[in-house]
């Protein structure tokens with residue numbers, strides 16, 4: 001299984017980077033997790049989006065979905081034209097949200113059957129949430145767990161079926177979420193670290209995001225073998241994130257930036 005970071009920025013892309021977007025591949029299976037601003041450029045630099053096995057969205061904040069618009073236009077119009085509809089797996093109520101978003105851009109007649117039709121096959125992972133059964137996308141099995149954020153959000157645990165190796169993505173979450181148990185024994189733990197301990201305090205922002213040292217603590221509790229910090233602000237200083245996380249996690253730590261690749 002391979003992880004390619006397409007974007008590791010927080011609410012807006014850092015210079016030269018993109019907001020949340022992660023390409024996970026195993027054999028012929030290739031899935032895009034989240035699709036924030038700038039992700040499509042990074043994706044198109046590495047593969048033809050028509051070859052994606054699916055797209056999975058953790059939550060409906062703009063920094064995780066805005067480039068679905070750009071992806072839709074690329075899939076629709078980039079020569080030689082559209083291929084088969086790509087499965088787009090959304091959180092509960094995501095299809096209604098996207099329908100309203102699509103109506104804004106459809107401008108009445110551009111795509112009378114629906115802005116997203118023919119390009120994406122829309123699904124919600126409500127069934128998996130209710131049953132606890134994983135979502136199978138080719139050779140990858142995805143499980144979801146609710147986190148603590150300002151809107152509903154789900155962390156995603158991705159298991160490569162052929163090897164049992166696990167990559168867990170925190171999505172956006174505050175420290176009250178049961179994330180360590182969900183990420184248990186991950187070979188690679190991709191964890192948000194929007195904040196730094198010394199500047200976060202206990203304010204509102206801290207309720208829905210983690211500091212880098214909290215991400216390190218969770219990685220230690222989860223017995224994760226490798227930690228990648230993501231959802232970062234350049235303004236806070238990348239070295240500061242590393243130093244903060246190193247106070248609580250002894251294993252290898254990286255900072256998510258567009259183009260980084262990890263074999264799991």
Ligand SMILES: [Zn+2]
Pocket residue numbers: 059061149172
């Ligand atoms: Zn968010």
Ligand SMILES: [Zn+2]
Pocket residue numbers: 010011020061063064172231
């Ligand atoms: Zn976010």
